[in-house]
Amino acid sequence: MELKTINDYYEDIHKLWPRLPEKDIMRILNFGFKSLYLHNSYGGDTLIKDGDFLCYIGYLRNNSI
DSSP states (O other), X not given: OOXXXXXXXXXXXXXXXXXXXXXXXXXXXXXXXXXXXXXXHTTOOEEEEETTEEEEESOOOSOOO
16 A cells, blocks of 8 residues: 655646645645544544545444444
């Protein structure tokens, strides 16, 4: 498994929004990844779904009580 960093996503974002400055793209990516990390570190679960792609981060439990 290859570990990706925020810099790996910059080119894809820049292709979608070429007029957006590099500094703003990096701020948005940093905020998103840090928010995801903090949410999960406090015990929250995250579900990311896009068409056929499904990503679940957290603990999947049958009975959470």
